[in-house]
Amino acid sequence: MQTEIEIKFFVTRNIEVDLSNLLNFFAINEHSSQQLGNVYFDTPNLDLRRLEMGLRIRRCDTFAEQTIKCRGQVIGGLHARPEYNAPIHGDLPDLTAFPDHIWPSTTERDRIQPQLEAQFRTDFLRRYWRIAVTGGEIELAWDQGDIIGSQGRAEINELELELKSGDAMALFTVAQQLAQLGGLRLGAQSKAQRGYRLAGLGKPLGLVPLTGSEPLAELTGVSAGLHHWQHHEQLWLEHPQDLALQQQALHAMCQGIVLVADCASTISPAVSWLPALVNLLTHLQANLNESHSWPNELATLLVCPNYIALQLAITATLHHASK
Structure with a gap:
């Protein structure tokens, strides 16, 4: 298990030249690109969504991996979620490949398994850079592609900063430098959240009242x-x-x-x-x-x-x- 800690930006303009210029000021340990295909799964009754879990199979060339993300926290554009990964050889996830303790019970897990269906997919080009920071390393990924659901598609154009090692406060140092490029917005919504909505399985955004009227700490x-x-x-x-x-x-x-x-x-x-x-x-x-x-x-x-x-x-x- 690892806890994925990342800051996400939505990109609203062509930043290719400006991002390239900024990256010249960083120590880059690695740089590559991959075309990624991801299929997200749930039951018809959205049992995983109710458990605040996200389940996908990711493929790249001959590589395939299943990932489940458990309940986490989103503050501003900072996302922190426990995540488990396992190799996969078929077209459907195998929930027994993940630790038993993440489920309410193994009986509940085994009830969900035969009901899993593909709900939506994301296809995108990921360009990423491993950036050396004081006492650690950050991965900067630029994803460009599409989320495809039964009710349409939406563009993916996102920058993600993920902490690979070191202190998470280093993410904010790099994020502040990215913010100065202009044309970026902090992203509080994940690809999965947007995908559920495009599959007609998530509530549309609407006006909500402030929670409660009592004074807050x-x-x-x-x-x-x-x-x-x-x-x-x-x-x-x-x-x-x-x-x-x-x-x-x-x-x-x-x-x-x-x-x-x-x-x-x-x-x-x-x-x-x-x-x-x-x-x-x-x-x-x-x-x-x-x-x-x-x-x-x-x-x-x-x-x-x-x-x-x-x-x-x-x-x-x-x-x-x-x-």
């Missing part, structure tokens, strides 16, 4: 506020033709930011990113009632290096506090 409130902010940021982006919904999503983004700011203001010693957050909130609130030129401005803001750097700084604070 400082870091719990920061985490809840950031999640609320990023959820509605994605909702805003997915409905460019629905200005009324975009206004509601923007209002919800501001609610999340207010919660982050309120809870962060009680943290001691004070966090360095709070003034930038307050400035962002003031800017967004001043434009809440705009309905014409503002959407274009906000779309630009959401991939602005300073905006991404701010979200990364908040995520780093939460990760550091959880160690």
